[in-house]
Amino acid sequence: MKPFTKRVVDIICAIPKGKVMTYGQIAKIAGSPRAARQVVRVLHTLSEKYQLPWQRVLNSKGCIGLTGEHGQLQRRILEEEGIVFQQNGSINLIEYGYEPLHLMEEME
DNA sequence: CGCATGACAGTCG
DNA sequence: GCGACTGCCATGC
Numbered sequence: 001m002k003p004f005t006k007r008v009v010d011i012i013c014a015i016p017k018g019k020v021m022t023y024g025q026i027a028k029i030a031g032s033p034r035a036a037r038q039v040v041r042v043l044h045t046l047s048e049k050y051q052l053p054w055q056r057v058l059n060s061k062g063c064i065g066l067t068g069e070h071g072q073l074q075r076r077i078l079e080e081e082g083i084v085f086q087q088n089g090s091i092n093l094i095e096y097g098y099e100p101l102h103l104m105e106e107m108e
Numbered sequence: 109c110g111c112a113t114g115a116c117a118g119t120c121g
Numbered sequence: 122g123c124g125a126c127t128g129c130c131a132t133g134c
Contacts, residue, residue, distance in 0.1 A: 002131080004130090004131085005131085022116090022117090023115080023116050023117075024116070024117055024118085027116085027117090027129095027130095032129080032130075033117095033129095034116095034117080034118095034128070034129045034130075035116095035129065035130055035131080036116040036117055036129085036130095037113095037114060037116060037117090037129065037130060037131075038114095038129085038130055038131055038132090039115095039116080040114065040115050040116060041114070041115095041130090041131060041132065042131090043115070044114080044115070045132080054115085057115085058115095059115075059116060059117080060116070060117055060118085061116095064115080065115035065116075066115055067115095070115085071115085074115095
């Protein structure tokens with residue numbers, strides 16, 4: 001596990017219940033502002049090996065990237081977490097977006 | 109070792 | 122505000 005990947009995992013695990021984060025946000029905090037793709041890969045790779053809260057990770061549009069059954073499942077889980085979806089099918093990042101500022105302080 | 113890819117993001121028209 | 126293009130970086134073949 002590379003440092004970046006580990007960092008991403010740590011950040012994702014740090015997301016509290018009822019909050020969500022975007023791939024770009026996670027990537028930026030992890031140390032690579034342009035590594036949203038790697039965050040995606042980490043989720044794909046580790047979500048089945050570890051118990052990562054992948055359902056709390058969304059894209060910059062505040063919407064789930066999946067449209068299949070996994071997407072439906074993710075949406076259902078988020079609703080269980082207390083998150084309310086908007087009529088456009090996305091989530092209000094202003095309210096549910098999680099900003100782990102304490103992690104950024106450690107970076108400094 | 110080089111090419112292709114990916115649950116994305118940011119910018120441009 | 123939305124659709125198309127490009128950038129990024131690790132992983133897989």
